[in-house]
Amino acid sequence: MSDAHHRKKQPALVRQQLLTVAAELAGRQGMAFLTLDAVAGASGVSKGGLLHHFPSKTALLDALFDSLLVRFDEAIEQAMRSDPVPHGRFSRGYLRAVAGLRDRPEETSDWAHVTMALLTEPHLRERWRAWVRERSDEYVGTDSSPNAEIVRFAADGLWLADLLGSHDLDGPARQALFDALVELTMK
Structure with missing residues (x-):
């Protein structure tokens, strides 16, 4: 089993991490480069995990x-x-x-x-x-x-x-x- 199956789920922390990463990406590269793939990749959260919290770029x-x-x-x-x-x-x-x-x-x-x-x-x-x-x-x-x-x-x-x-x-x-x-x- 992977570590992901053993980690305690902390949805509020993951959500905040995703927002922090989104703000940092927007700050470094601009809003045009803020994509769900970029946020997922930079945060270390799967795209499915990101979509669980934010089902679209608009929601993010x-x-x-x-x-x-x-x-x-x-x-x-x-x-x-x-x-x-x-x-x-x-x-x-x-x-x-x-x-x-x-x-x-x-x-x-x-x-x-x-x-x-x-x-x-x-x-x-x-x-x-x-x-x-x-x-x-x-x-x-x-x-x-x-x-x-x-x-x-x-x-x-x-x-x-x-x-x-x-x-x-x-x-x-x-x-x-x-x-x-x-x-x-x-x-």
Whole structure:
């Protein structure tokens, strides 16, 4: 009998390993090269084992997107918990979560490739739109001002600039931008 027959099954760990490998492959080679065969081969899981967890590339992308959204939501919630001012709290949490991605290179890489997939995968775009709508509805009471919306759009611009490395905005200039955006949420 092979070792596979003696190993204890740990589906949650295998699923997470597959997601980690998928994110790494997307990061190294881009989303176009993210295939089920490549993920199975790089993870050491049989293609049948991969298909047990993710029956299609779409299911794999959805799961990868879900895992990133969970981490993003957690970062926003953490920022909101430490913010004593209710007005604009979600927008400041969103800004802090976005600005903080740059300090977490593993997430920046994951988000970079999923963000590019958002441009080409209509169902992922719709899922992102749904996430934005849900948060807008949830925080309409505190974050519906035009300034809060401006801050969220500016945060998206900062996010894209960080992902692309398109702007040299470091140190005092970045802090001044961040502070100005936080100030806008207070009005």
